[in-house]
Amino acid sequence: MKKVAIIGAGPAGIEAASVLARAGVPVTVFEKSSDSLSNLRDKSFLFPNFQPSPELVDEFSGKLQADNITVRHGSCITELKWKGTSWELVCNGSQNLVFDAVLIATGYRTFDASRKEELGYGIYKGVITSLEMEQMIKSGSIPNANGDIPQRIAFLQCVGSRDEKSGNNYCSKVCCVTAVKQAIEVRKILPKTELTIFYMDLRMWGQGFEEMYRTAQEKYGIDFIRGRISEAASTFDGRIQIKTEDTLLGLPMKASVDLLVLMVGMEASDGTRTVGRSCDICGEYGFIRTLNPHLYDNETDRPGLFAAGSCKRPMSINDSVNDGRSAATVIREYLDQLSEN
Amino acid sequence: MPDFGFSIKKTRSESIDNGSKQKYEELVRRVPSFKRCFQCGCCTATCSARQFSDFNIRRMHTLFRRGDADGLSEQLKKCMLCGKCTLVCPRGVNIRQLVISMRTILDNGEKK
Numbered sequence: 001m002k003k004v005a006i007i008g009a010g011p012a013g014i015e016a017a018s019v020l021a022r023a024g025v026p027v028t029v030f031e032k033s034s035d036s037l038s039n040l041r042d043k044s045f046l047f048p049n050f051q052p053s054p055e056l057v058d059e060f061s062g063k064l065q066a067d068n069i070t071v072r073h074g075s076c077i078t079e080l081k082w083k084g085t086s087w088e089l090v091c092n093g094s095q096n097l098v099f100d101a102v103l104i105a106t107g108y109r110t111f112d113a114s115r116k117e118e119l120g121y122g123i124y125k126g127v128i129t130s131l132e133m134e135q136m137i138k139s140g141s142i143p144n145a146n147g148d149i150p151q152r153i154a155f156l157q158c159v160g161s162r163d164e165k166s167g168n169n170y171c172s173k174v175c176c177v178t179a180v181k182q183a184i185e186v187r188k189i190l191p192k193t194e195l196t197i198f199y200m201d202l203r204m205w206g207q208g209f210e211e212m213y214r215t216a217q218e219k220y221g222i223d224f225i226r227g228r229i230s231e232a233a234s235t236f237d238g239r240i241q242i243k244t245e246d247t248l249l250g251l252p253m254k255a256s257v258d259l260l261v262l263m264v265g266m267e268a269s270d271g272t273r274t275v276g277r278s279c280d281i282c283g284e285y286g287f288i289r290t291l292n293p294h295l296y297d298n299e300t301d302r303p304g305l306f307a308a309g310s311c312k313r314p315m316s317i318n319d320s321v322n323d324g325r326s327a328a329t330v331i332r333e334y335l336d337q338l339s340e341n
Numbered sequence: 342m343p344d345f346g347f348s349i350k351k352t353r354s355e356s357i358d359n360g361s362k363q364k365y366e367e368l369v370r371r372v373p374s375f376k377r378c379f380q381c382g383c384c385t386a387t388c389s390a391r392q393f394s395d396f397n398i399r400r401m402h403t404l405f406r407r408g409d410a411d412g413l414s415e416q417l418k419k420c421m422l423c424g425k426c427t428l429v430c431p432r433g434v435n436i437r438q439l440v441i442s443m444r445t446i447l448d449n450g451e452k453k
Contacts, residue, residue: 118429162379164433200381228381230429245382250400252382252391 001026002335005089005099007077007275009036011317012309013105014060015324016331021068023332028099029069030091032076032271036064039107042131044138046317047181048208056317076271080279080305085338087304100338101304101331104288105324106271108310111160111168111264119159120232121262126240127232130155130178130263137185142259145238150258152194153186154242155179156229161265161314162200168285172265173314176202177209179263180216187220196223196257198244206316227253232260266314279305288312298327306331361408364446368405371442377432378402384426384436390419398426402439414447 004020006013009031017027035041037060043053064071072091079090080102087102113121113129120127125145128136136142144150157179161172176199183195202224204210216222227244235241239256246253268276268286276282276289281300283289288307291299298306308327309320369375382399390396396419404410417440426436 158431163431164377165431200379226382227386228383228431230383230386243386245385245397245399247380247382247385247399250397252385252388252397 002100002338003028003098004101004103004331004335005030005087005097006103006105007089008105008107008271008309008311009064009071009073010039010105010107010309010320011037011056011060012107012311012315012320012324012327013103014063015321016103016105016308016328017069018063018066019325019328020331021066023328024068025332025335026068027070028097029064029071030075030077030089031071031073034073036061036071036073040317042134044134045181045185047177048206048212050181050185078274078278080275082279082302082304101306101334103327103331104272104275104300104305104307104311105309105327106275106288106311107269108266108272108314109269111166111267113159113262113264115166116159116163116262118231119156119229119260119262120234120240124232124234124240126234126238126258127260127262129159130175130182130261133182133186133261137182137189140189142186142189144258148258149190150193152196152255152257153183153190153259153261154229154240154255154257155183155195155197155261155263156242157197157199157263158228159262159264160267168265168267170285170314171203173203173205174316175263175265177204177206177212179261180204180209180212180222182261183222184212184216184220187222194223195221196225196255198225198227198229200226200228206318225253229260266310268311272311276311281305281307283312298323298330304334306334355407355409357407359408363408364410364450365406365408367446368439368442371446372435372439374432374434375402375439378434379432381431383429383431384434387425387429389423389425390421394419396420398436398440402436402443405443410443410447414444417444417447 004027006029020027075091081088089097160166227247229242229244231243233241240260241256273286288311290297308323385399420440424437
């Protein structure tokens with residue numbers, strides 16, 4: 001029986017594992033953390049339907065319970081070696097395991113906001129990342145740096161994406177809609193706080209996203225200002241003063257806010273970089289390079305080595321799930337070919 | 342033409358038909374990184390000269406791009422060339438060099 005290894009127990013990896021297992025293919029899922037779905041667990045509600053993330057976590061965890069799936073938590077794959085017809089995986093630096101096909105689903109990490117020093121993350125308490133905002137929304141309490149109710153919260157798009165200075169020229173794709181989603185969630189918790197999203201372009205590419213943007217304006221009273229914040233500093237009373245240009249008016253703007261939320265972009269995760277380097281399929285910005293973006297987007301230029309989800313590029317959860325499913329199909333075709341030969 | 346007692350006012354709308362691309366092309370030849378500008382306004386937000394005057398560097402180079410650079414040379418004198426705009430630009434545009442080049446191009450035009 002042909003065996004498949006999946007590296008990474010996130011939405012893409014789990015979905016692929018589940019589809020393969022249902023088709024009778026034995027699958028081993030390697031996850032470096034002690035728990036699967038760590039990025040998803042950090043989320044509060046999911047766009048565009050505001051579904052609580054624990055619901056999705058439960059469903060994914062259920063999928064992993066299938067008979068043909070073995071999950072190995074705390075297993076970090078450090079090296080992959082092609083052995084002519086199969087792949088040898090080095091697990092935790094010592095164990096060597098052999099598989100007929102490997103799916104890379106090692107995912108993303110968020111941009112380290114302290115690299116943009118001018119925005120004051122890690123320096124001022126009032127500057128937080130979108131990840132920390134997710135936690136606050138989840139807990140239902142959104143205090144300012146002094147523990148009081150914030151009067152004004154600003155969200156800044158494109159932190160660590162579309163930014164030559166941090167080496168990430170690409171668009172992270174999900175932050176636009178995430179800011180709109182978070183602002184709506186914050187409004188539900190704080191009915192009187194002024195909420196402003198600073199954007200350069202609002203890229204509402206997915207189904208229901210544009211409608212969310214419209215609802216945010218119409219129903220939730222969220223403000224949108226076109227301009228990128230270039231500096232943040234502390235005021236004497238512990239608030240954050242931001243500088244931007246209102247580019248629609250052509251006027252510079254100063255504003256003090258209680259919380260500045262930095263919408264951090266997606267980068268290739270450490271695991272993605274390690275695996276990519278190990279088998280020479282590292283593409284731009286450390287993401288995995290696939291064979292062709294149109295027709296062979298799960299294949300790499302190595303035989304038996306496939307990729308799915310946000311290890312290839314920034315991706316939403318639903319796109320990752322679909323990508324995992326499509327990878328499973330491609331892997332089955334590959335295994336069938338192996339059996340025929 | 343007979344005097345009808347009124348005149349036709351010059352249009353106040355921006356026209357890319359009449360604008361001259363020549364100065365813009367000269368500018369991007371000198372500062373190729375300018376092509377990358379995506380109008381985020383970081384330069385204007387952080388500009389030292391803007392804190393004390395109506396100097397708006399983003400608006401100015403947009404006018405240049407549209408071929409409407411007339412009257413900018415007085416404005417450009419307000420820039421102190423501190424270079425903070427270049428530091429914050431997310432697209433890596435050499436804005437300080439842009440200002441210097443805009444001045445040169447406009448001065449050369451006036452001398453002719």
